[in-house]
Amino acid sequence: MPAARRLSLKKPFSHWPRLEGAVVTDGAIGRLSHVISTQTTAPSVHRGRARAGAVGPRYRGDAWPAVTAGAGANGGGARAGPGGRLCVAGMRSRQRAFAAVMRLCVKCLRVGRRRRFRLAWRAQQLWRYGHLCLRSLLYNSFTNSDVLLDSLFEPIYWLVDHVTRWFGVVFVALVIVLTSSIVAIVYICLLPLILQTYPPGWVCWHLAYGHWNLLMILFHYSMAITTPPGNPPQAKSNTVAVSICRKCISPKPARTHHCSICNRCVLKMDHHCPWLNNCVGHYNHRYFFSFCLFMTMGCIYCGISSWDMFREAYAAIERMKMLEKERLQVAANQTYYQTPPPAFSFRQRAFHKSIVYLWVLCSSVALALGALTLWHAALITRGETSIERHINKKERQRLQKKGRVFRNPYSYGAWDNWKVFLGVETRRHWLTRVLLPSTHLPHGTGLSWDRPPCVTEPRTPLLAI
Ligand SMILES: [Zn+2]
Numbered sequence: 001m002p003a004a005r006r007l008s009l010k011k012p013f014s015h016w017p018r019l020e021g022a023v024v025t026d027g028a029i030g031r032l033s034h035v036i037s038t039q040t041t042a043p044s045v046h047r048g049r050a051r052a053g054a055v056g057p058r059y060r061g062d063a064w065p066a067v068t069a070g071a072g073a074n075g076g077g078a079r080a081g082p083g084g085r086l087c088v089a090g091m092r093s094r095q096r097a098f099a100a101v102m103r104l105c106v107k108c109l110r111v112g113r114r115r116r117f118r119l120a121w122r123a124q125q126l127w128r129y130g131h132l133c134l135r136s137l138l139y140n141s142f143t144n145s146d147v148l149l150d151s152l153f154e155p156i157y158w159l160v161d162h163v164t165r166w167f168g169v170v171f172v173a174l175v176i177v178l179t180s181s182i183v184a185i186v187y188i189c190l191l192p193l194i195l196q197t198y199p200p201g202w203v204c205w206h207l208a209y210g211h212w213n214l215l216m217i218l219f220h221y222s223m224a225i226t227t228p229p230g231n232p233p234q235a236k237s238n239t240v241a242v243s244i245c246r247k248c249i250s251p252k253p254a255r256t257h258h259c260s261i262c263n264r265c266v267l268k269m270d271h272h273c274p275w276l277n278n279c280v281g282h283y284n285h286r287y288f289f290s291f292c293l294f295m296t297m298g299c300i301y302c303g304i305s306s307w308d309m310f311r312e313a314y315a316a317i318e319r320m321k322m323l324e325k326e327r328l329q330v331a332a333n334q335t336y337y338q339t340p341p342p343a344f345s346f347r348q349r350a351f352h353k354s355i356v357y358l359w360v361l362c363s364s365v366a367l368a369l370g371a372l373t374l375w376h377a378a379l380i381t382r383g384e385t386s387i388e389r390h391i392n393k394k395e396r397q398r399l400q401k402k403g404r405v406f407r408n409p410y411s412y413g414a415w416d417n418w419k420v421f422l423g424v425e426t427r428r429h430w431l432t433r434v435l436l437p438s439t440h441l442p443h444g445t446g447l448s449w450d451r452p453p454c455v456t457e458p459r460t461p462l463l464a465i
């Protein structure tokens with residue numbers, strides 16, 4: 001053996017990273033340790049060709065016995081004496097130890113790489129799954145700025161819906177309490193004064209009109225809060241639907257909309273009224289409007305009737321405040337030697353304050369509810385609901401850009417719209433169905449919209465919404 005066969009461990013680990021991917025067995029690693037120690041017979045390994053496929057015949061077990069038997073630090077193993085044998089044995093034990101350490105390192109590297117690779121693969125799979133879920137949830141072929149804004153304001157809508165749902169009972173109780181207080185003040189304070197001071201003709205008129213107005217308010221309010229607005233059938237039916245409700249997942253007839261507070265679809269939905277704690281729809285729309293109208297009329301009536309009394313009561317309250325101020329000054333300075341003016345009794349104070357409360361509340365409600373009533377009257381004149389008002393406005397603008405004219409398919413003209421809304425088919429109905437309490441049903445079922453018989457001029461619907 002040439003003397004050049006010396007131990008050379010220059011860059012002993014330089015070839016290990018190149019073993020990745022190869023099926024390295026224990027025997028192969030043992031042989032690799034020999035390669036490291038001898039170097040002369042395995043230059044290709046040091047050049048980095050120790051891959052399983054690139055080792056070649058020199059790497060096979062049958063090509064190595066000549067090396068293992070006599071390989072030593074001093075040259076040929078055949079010339080080595082006992083000392084040389086000991087040295088060779090020591091060298092072999094070190095080689096084995098080194099090979100064991102290398103095996104351990106290879107295992108650690110392999111396990112570490114495998115674990116990192118598995119974690120990266122799982123993270124990639126999770127990312128792809130999450131991305132797919134997000135896209136499937138958010139995908140909408142009709143996505144536009146409105147949908148985006150709705151999505152952003154969804155938490156606020158949710159809060160408002162729940163607050164309105166739970167406070168509906170409170171609002172109804174408030175309406176009943178406030179109305180009862182006004183009626184009580186009218187009976188206790190206003191009516192006795194009218195009976196004492198007004199001429200008989202005016203007294204009769206006040207009694208008749210006041211009680212008729214009160215009766216209409218009570219009747220229409222009780223009907224509005226107790227009459228269901230009408231809902232489309234949940235079971236399969238022959239109803240002609242124009243769309244599918246996204247919340248109910250059921251067919252939606254024309255003019256039907258979903259109420260997020262009631263959590264159901266409502267026929268010819270106008271809006272959800274918190275003061276009724278009920279939806280305003282096909283079957284109670286007339287009750288709602290009549291209540292608004294008669295309540296506004298009642299408030300205007302009370303405001304006008306109590307105007308003179310309100311001015312007197314207001315002046316009396318101002319005098320009460322001045323007297324109270326003077327009394328406090330007397331108590332503080334003790335300089336008031338004159339006889340103090342007579343103080344107002346509790347009954348007088350309550351009377352004046354009640355009149356002021358009645359006038360302020362009635363005039364406020366008359367203004368607010370009057371504006372709402374006028375708005376709904378304009379909508380009824382056009383044959384629209386509050387929701388259709390927005391839909392028709394958009395549709396009108398869209399068609400206008402195309403040079404076309406939008407026509408509401410549910411409008412039969414202003415006069416006929418009022419007749420259809422109030423259910424007036426004959427002249428007698430103006431008295432029995434409008435001016436007196438009536439429980440007659442509206443025309444149609446709210447599922448389909450045929451032309452009512454009271455409509456004189458037939459019109460062909462152009463568009464169903
Ligand atoms: Zn619905």
Ligand SMILES: [Zn+2]
Binds near residue numbers: 259263280
């Ligand atoms: Zn509702």
